[in-house]
Amino acid sequence: MKIAVAGTGYVGLVTGVCLAENGHFVTCVDIDNKKIALMKQGVSPIYEPGLDELMKKNIDKLNFTTNYKDAYKQADVIFIGVGTPEKQDGSANLGYVYGVAEQIAQSIEKDCIVVIKSTVPIGTNDKIESLIKNKLINNVRVAVVSNPEFLAQGTAIRDTLHASRIVIGAEESYAGEILKEVYKNFNAPILVTNRKSAEMIKYASNDFLALKISFINEIANLCEDIGANIEDVALGMGYDRRIGNRFLNAGIGYGGSCFPKDTKALHWLANFHDQELKTVKAAIDVNENQKLKLIKKSRKYFSSFNGLNVAILGLTFKPGTDDLREAPSLVNIPIMLEDGASIKAWDPVGVKNFKRIYPNEVMYCTSIEDTLKDADVCFIFTEWEEIKHFELSKYCDLMKKPLVIDGRNCYDLNSVKKANIIYDSIGRQRVVSLEPELV
C-alpha cells in the first residue's frame, strides 16, 4: 500500500520504517529540511538501536520529503505521528496534530484513511475527522482511525515489529478493515474497537504502568526504613501472574516523553469532567518526590554541596536513548550546581543533548574513570550497562571518598559488600564496607 507518515520523531519514523520492512511504500514527511537530508542517506536523526540499519535495508521503499502535498495526495493511508507536548496546565498541545490534519484536507485527491498514532486526548479523533471533512477541497471519502502506539524508546523497533497488540479504533468498519490490511504481516493480536476506547486504552495503559512504578517506589521507601529489601519484595510479588514481574524496578522515578505527560493529561481530562483520578494523581505526586530521593539521601552525608566534587553517571531518562525529557538528572543537577557543587558527568549518548542546556556548568567526561577521579560523591541516575559492569573496586581506587548513591540499584549488595565503599541505593539497606581508615 502507499503510505504517508507525518512526523519523523520516535513514533512517526519508527512506524514508517517498520511499515516499509513489512512491504509497504512509505513517504515520511517532516518540516525540517536538515532531518530530511539526513534520512535520505539512511541516517536516523534520533538515537534508537537498530533504526539506522532498518532504514538502510528498506531505503528503496522509503521516501523522505518536506513536500506534504505530494506525499498525501495519492496515499491510501496517512499516519499522523507528530508530537503532542504537555502544555503549562498539564493538557496536551494538539497544535501540530491539527496543523497536519488541515494539510491533509487540502492535499488528498483520492479516498484514504487517516490514522492517528500520536497520543491524543479522548475525543480528539472525532474532532480531527470533522476538521478534515470540513476543510476538504476535493470530493473524496476519508475516515479517521485511532491506532495508538505502545513503543518504548530503546526497544522501539522490537516493540513495533513484535507488538504486544495492535489497537484499531474505527467508527466505520471499512476503515478498520483497511488498517487491518496494513498490519496483515505483523504477527500481533489485533483489537478493533471504537475510537474513544482506543484512545483510552493508550492513556490507561501508560498511566497504569506509571502507577505500578510509583507504587513500587513507595514500597521501596518503606523497605529502607523497616529493613526489607525491595528487590526480593518485587521478585516475590512478580511470581504472581496477576501482578507480573515487569515494571517493578524501584528507582528515582519515571521520566521520558510519555508517562509524565500522559498521567498529567488524563488527570487534567478527568478534572475537566469534574472527576478526580486519585490513583493517577498519587502516581504523579510520588514521582515528583522520588526524583529528589538521592539529594535527600545525600543530606545524611553532608549538609551542602558547596565545594564538593560530584560525579554523575547517567544523564538520560533511561538507558538505550539519548532523550533527556523529564530525566531525573535535569531536576537534580541544577540543585547541586546552585548549591556550589563542581560536577563531572558521564553518559554514553546523552552528553550532546545535555550540553545544549548546560554548555559550561558541567565538565563532561568520556570515561567513567575520569568522572570518578577525586570525587567526594557519585550519583547514579541511569542504569547503563557500562555502569552495571563497572568494576566496583575502582570507586574506592579513584574517588576521594568512595560514597556511591545509586538511584537505579545497579549493583547487588553482596558484590558491594566486598568493594570497600559506602553504597546507598533505593529500597535496600545501606552498605558501609569501608576499611576503617577510610571512614
Ligand code: UDX
Ligand atoms: C513508555 C511505555 O513503556 C511505552 O509503552 C509507551 O508507548 C511510551 O512510554 P518509554 O517512555 O520509552 O515508554 O520508556 P519505559 O521503558 O516505559 O520507561 C519509562 C520510565 O519508567 C523510565 O524513566 C524508566 O526508568 C522508568 N521505569 C521503568 C522504572 O523506574 N521502573 C521500571 O520498572 C520500569
